[in-house]
């Protein structure tokens with residue numbers, strides 16, 4: 001039994017409309033002159049990179065920009081970006097974009113500090129010490145990577161998602177400007193928003209920290225009061241505003257709610273952990289390359305239903321946070337209201353709700369279930385044990 005918890009997040013969180021304009025000032029605090037920006041071609045096209053470059057030029061900084069990040073970045077992109085920046089005396093890195101650009105920036109921060117190959121840092125606690133200061137500027141509200149200790153890459157040779165997970169790669173600053181998300185198309189808003197809900201709900205209903213079946217240090221520690229508070233507030237905000245953010249992309253209040261929900265969920269899950277929806281999404285993602293948020297969102301209600309018997313009271317509180325009507329319901333029925341509430345959101349935002357619609361063959365389900373067993377780092381914080389058969393059952397329900 002574990003008898004204490006710890007909490008880590010980004011060094012500083014700055015959140016608000018127009019906060020991007022303080023980027024030069026923030027870098028000034030690090031006494032840095034030479035800055036690397038990591039972003040992708042879409043961010044460049046949207047004019048967000050030029051906006052950031054303008055702000056940094058005004059601050060008199062020397063900036064080089066790597067704009068070739070891509071979704072689920074392959075390991076070779078991290079090497080390419082590292083080679084691009086290696087001899088430039090970089091002192092601060094800005095990860096500007098969706099989760100992929102920020103994750104790439106995290107790995108490059110490790111490489112610029114310690115050298116070597118990305119592969120030597122895969123896993124937990126493999127980063128030797130502090131890395132170059134990283135400023136994470138998200139342009140989606142989803143992964144929470146602006147506050148988390150994880151960076152996910154794709155190992156192309158093994159066709160596997162691989163991750164670096166270490167508190168040393170939590171960004172020094174999370175600079176969250178909801179205005180940067182105004183131009184996101186509805187489907188990306190929907191997918192990333194479901195990732196937020198999945199982080200918050202899996203973090204809130206994970207195993208309690210005292211009973212996490214791990215000895216020794218763990219980044220994902222199970223639930224405790226602090227992560228509970230953050231997760232519940234995140235659920236409340238996302239349940240209230242995700243539909244609006246999808247349907248009215250320029251509704252700044254809905255965008256601001258989702259940006260805050262993403263940060264709060266990131267703070268919660270990057271300490272408490274996530275569960276079976278995230279674990280199952282790993283092998284499925286490698287198979288069909290569907291967006292992460294779509295996959296975890298699609299799986300979420302089915303995983304909730306599986307976990308429901310051991311977390312009824314918590315799921316009932318999720319229903320309350322979602323403003324579901326639970327008057328007169330038993331605890332079990334109230335918990336089920338949370339599951340149905342998530343299904344309603346998925347329908348309302350017109351997201352794919354069945355694995356069959358992603359081109360996955362039904363006879364592949366047992367193999368996908370089997371492969372999920374290897375994702376022990378996530379499964380150990382799931383509140384209910386899962387055999388391969390149990391996971392296959394969840395996948396069949398989601399098919």
Ligand SMILES: [Fe+2]
Pocket residue numbers: 143195198199278292296
């Ligand atoms: Fe996620």
